[in-house]
Amino acid sequence: MQLKGFIFFFIIILALTGCSKGESVGSESIEDGLSVTFENPDNEQKFEIIHAYQLFNPFYEESKNIPKDEHLDLYKSSIIDPVYDKCFKDGEYEFLAESILNEEPKNRIAIQDVIKKINFTSTNDAIKDALIKSSNLLPSEKETTVCVFPTNDNSTLMFTAGSGKIIVLYNRNYSSDIIKAGIAHEYHHSVWTEKHHTNDSFTVLDNLVFEGKAVMFEKTVFPSINITQIDETFRPDQWAKIEGDLSNTDDTRALLILRGSKEGFPKQYGYSEGYKMVQAYLDVNPDATVEEWTGKSADEIFEEGNYQANYQ
Numbered sequence: 001m002q003l004k005g006f007i008f009f010f011i012i013i014l015a016l017t018g019c020s021k022g023e024s025v026g027s028e029s030i031e032d033g034l035s036v037t038f039e040n041p042d043n044e045q046k047f048e049i050i051h052a053y054q055l056f057n058p059f060y061e062e063s064k065n066i067p068k069d070e071h072l073d074l075y076k077s078s079i080i081d082p083v084y085d086k087c088f089k090d091g092e093y094e095f096l097a098e099s100i101l102n103e104e105p106k107n108r109i110a111i112q113d114v115i116k117k118i119n120f121t122s123t124n125d126a127i128k129d130a131l132i133k134s135s136n137l138l139p140s141e142k143e144t145t146v147c148v149f150p151t152n153d154n155s156t157l158m159f160t161a162g163s164g165k166i167i168v169l170y171n172r173n174y175s176s177d178i179i180k181a182g183i184a185h186e187y188h189h190s191v192w193t194e195k196h197h198t199n200d201s202f203t204v205l206d207n208l209v210f211e212g213k214a215v216m217f218e219k220t221v222f223p224s225i226n227i228t229q230i231d232e233t234f235r236p237d238q239w240a241k242i243e244g245d246l247s248n249t250d251d252t253r254a255l256l257i258l259r260g261s262k263e264g265f266p267k268q269y270g271y272s273e274g275y276k277m278v279q280a281y282l283d284v285n286p287d288a289t290v291e292e293w294t295g296k297s298a299d300e301i302f303e304e305g306n307y308q309a310n311y312q
Helices: 052-063 068-087 092-103 108-117 122-135 176-196 204-221 236-245 251-259 269-284 290-295 298-304 305-311
Strands: 023-025 028-031 035-039 046-050 144-150 158-162 165-170
Touching: 023 122, 023 165, 028 092, 035 122, 035 158, 035 165, 046 122, 046 298, 052 068, 052 108, 068 092, 068 165, 092 158, 108 144, 108 251, 122 204, 144 176, 158 176, 165 176, 165 305, 176 204, 176 269, 204 251, 204 269, 204 290, 204 298, 251 269, 269 290, 269 298, 269 305, 298 305
Parallel strands: 046 144, 144 165
Antiparallel strands: 023 028, 028 035, 035 046, 158 165
8 A cells, every 4th residue: 555645653874784893782782872773682673773863963063164055965965875775765655754855954953952852872762662562562574773863843753764664753842752652653654564565545544544553553562651642532523524535545635634633623633533443443353463453454444343333
């Protein structure tokens, strides 16, 4: 299934390969404090965390000495090029990174302020914890790389650029809980993409269940963390607005339903509704494993959970 136009909830050294210069810390290998590699001791699944934000201050310093019209080329050569292969190359949803890849970051002062707030150790530990716990529930055959970029945009937390490629957009409101829940959410997108992605059109229902599965996984991995809010109430007035759109492949319509809008739907309406669809399926199939319900199609989730009955 092909996804277009969505940001899913919701980085490094000049060479990313080789560990001969790294410092071994338990099962971790740290290269120059920028790239951290480790594996899950239970299943040997491999991971890498790339702290791309550490490349921004050197970029800003160097950019002071060149004309403004050369800043974008410098940004690409000093920040994007070194991390491109690990973070974006061949990603099924690389188009989601268009602004990161091809636009010079705006508001230098705000971004540098965000960078000051990023604690390397606590950020690394939160990501590592989420990856290991997520992979224990839903193993992957691919190495998963998490790339951490700074941003002054608080509207998007993270997205999946493709299977094994998670992008963290660290903003000033981040916390350990946000990192853990977000990584678990995006890890599910990553593994689903690895195992089930096709080039078929993605309907509104596909999008609702796609996000609903990730929210369910996020809350299964970290049941005590409540980042994605769920409205448990079934609201016929809202459902009537989307019922006829379930088979619609219009990306704009799907995004409006997912995120909500002041004119039409409550905030994160589609995430909440998608989660309830997955919950309805699990109510009927309580013994289904994470791998089993992850592999179910959106139609199967919807129909086997008899979700429509909640609005009759």
